[in-house]
Amino acid sequence: MKKRIQHLSPYKNFPIDVLRLDLMHPLYGGNKYFKLKYNVEKAVQCHTERLPAGKAGSRRAKTNNHEHLCLVTAEDAKRGAESEFDKTCRTELSRSATPNKNDKPTILTFGGAHSNHIYSTAAYCNEQNIKSIGVIRGEENVMANSPTLQFAQSKSMHLHFISREKYKNKTDNDFVNELKKEFGDFYLIPEGGNNDEGIKGCIEILNDVDFYDYVFCTCGTACTYSGILASAKQNQTIIGISVLKGENELIDEVNENALKFKFDKIAPYKSGSINSPTILNKYHFGGYAKHDQKLLDFKKKFEQQNNIPLDYIYTSKLFYAVYDLIDQNLLEQNKSILIIHSGGQQGNAGYEARYKINP
Numbered sequence: 001m002k003k004r005i006q007h008l009s010p011y012k013n014f015p016i017d018v019l020r021l022d023l024m025h026p027l028y029g030g031n032k033y034f035k036l037k038y039n040v041e042k043a044v045q046c047h048t049e050r051l052p053a054g055k056a057g058s059r060r061a062k063t064n065n066h067e068h069l070c071l072v073t074a075e076d077a078k079r080g081a082e083s084e085f086d087k088t089c090r091t092e093l094s095r096s097a098t099p100n101k102n103d104k105p106t107i108l109t110f111g112g113a114h115s116n117h118i119y120s121t122a123a124y125c126n127e128q129n130i131k132s133i134g135v136i137r138g139e140e141n142v143m144a145n146s147p148t149l150q151f152a153q154s155k156s157m158h159l160h161f162i163s164r165e166k167y168k169n170k171t172d173n174d175f176v177n178e179l180k181k182e183f184g185d186f187y188l189i190p191e192g193g194n195n196d197e198g199i200k201g202c203i204e205i206l207n208d209v210d211f212y213d214y215v216f217c218t219c220g221t222a223c224t225y226s227g228i229l230a231s232a233k234q235n236q237t238i239i240g241i242s243v244l245k246g247e248n249e250l251i252d253e254v255n256e257n258a259l260k261f262k263f264d265k266i267a268p269y270k271s272g273s274i275n276s277p278t279i280l281n282k283y284h285f286g287g288y289a290k291h292d293q294k295l296l297d298f299k300k301k302f303e304q305q306n307n308i309p310l311d312y313i314y315t316s317k318l319f320y321a322v323y324d325l326i327d328q329n330l331l332e333q334n335k336s337i338l339i340i341h342s343g344g345q346q347g348n349a350g351y352e353a354r355y356k357i358n359p
Helices: 031-049 074-079 082-095 116-127 140-145 147-154 173-183 196-202 223-230 250-256 293-306 315-327 345-355
Strands: 005-007 016-020 059-063 066-070 106-111 131-137 158-162 187-189 214-219 237-242 278-280 337-341
Touching: 031 106, 031 116, 031 187, 031 196, 031 223, 106 116, 106 173, 116 131, 116 147, 116 345, 131 147, 140 147, 140 158, 140 345, 147 158, 147 345, 158 173, 196 223, 214 223, 214 315, 223 237, 223 250, 237 250, 237 315, 250 278, 293 315, 315 337
Parallel strands: 016 337, 106 131, 106 187, 131 158, 214 237, 214 337, 237 278
Antiparallel strands: 005 016, 059 066
16 A cells, blocks of 8 residues: 655744555555554454464464464463463364354454544455454444444444443453353454554554654554554654553553564653653643644644644644644754654544534
């Protein structure tokens, strides 16, 4: 897929370009293509080998000189418990069976009513002839005001609605086992595509892109940022803009990936000019899926001036942050800037209906 760079007017001597990932594909563009690419590939391989569903943190094991994909619990993945992994692999390999030729791989994932991840997963799976299940946060009545969920359903995604309280347990093994009892075998992609396969795909985001001193991306998980950081060139500063309120836990999540993906750990920003990779969390505008009038005004003005559509949850906050950091003289002078547009505009209609916004 071809990547497009769009040039913006220089701002206070800073040349600014935008990597328009949102234009890569009409249905699953943005960073979602990169997060899904290797997950879908792995789901197909798991199905072909008739092994249990893949999961975030899944690993490979060699048995009889053949490489297999096996299920590892979230706890095992976090602590690197190889003995448990080996035990799991032996158990699951003994259960493997020849798949029915008429079977399709099944992918299960999680998201909210306006989730770009749900939208993109449904489209990607439909195109690849893969069954998809979306576990949706909230009651079924959210469908009426969610073009995203209506689209996902039109792409044959089965929507499974659960309460917000139950949704908090989405990473618990007991809950995942409940889902397996209900839906059978599936390959699990975590919310937002945040796993090793997602990071592996995001490493390719900067492939064939010229050098920029600063590269900005938005962060809801550590996935996209980790992939970009892993592929960064020497003397390139990668800055993530978190859309989450509260403690900046994304830095710790990124650093958990450092050894595996061979990049240096990052540290929180303290003061002065930003000259090292970090994630900033002062541009959340009240938290995830929150905004104020200042952000709405910026979004409208920016879109009118540059003919680049933004979404409310991620990219509006990202672009606002870049210009604000320049205004505060927190970026080193005369450095080139690349802003990665990760898409998400498909959720705008539902967001505007929810908050009664007149764009």
